Amino acid sequence: MIVAVVRDEYAGPLTDALTRKGLGATKLSSTGGFLKAGNTTFLIGVRDDQLEEALDAIRGACPGAQVGQGSLKGGKTAPQSSATVFILGVERMLKV
Template sequence: MKLFICIVHNHYRDVIEKGLNEEGYRMTELSSTGSFRRRGNTTFLIGAAEQDAENVKELMKKLCTEQEEKKPQPDFVTNRFVSFLIDVNDVRLFTENSPG
């Protein structure tokens, strides 16, 4: 299992969220600001099977390019998104009724 941490400029937020959902990828969305990207951003936490990792990255690039064809990238935007890919070796789901 892989975990993508993707910091996406808000210009691309909606199209990435919709496009990934349509392809069956689930994610958690966090509003984020700070010195890393400086302007309004959204951070997506996306879980994917190991064999899907490259597909997620390529899909995000494709979705951003399609968005730019409809609405050009703002001048101040230097990157569409920054992503980190992390191996997840221990996945545990806890519910209210789970022991420990």
């Protein structure tokens, strides 16, 4: 599962990039806490073999995207970027 928090101006290009690759996503409106700016949060369910393809779409549509994996430590903050991406392991995903 990919959770991508994207600046609003990149939401359209990312939607287009994911659609071209045949990857579906759920989009949620969100607001950043620090800058209080509008964002779009994408929930993208992918198989392991689709992960890099989805990340390529994010990197291509959102210049400077920050991709993180694992836990955040030491209170570090990322510089402002077009997207912040979290990769989460999911034991099971169902489409019903």
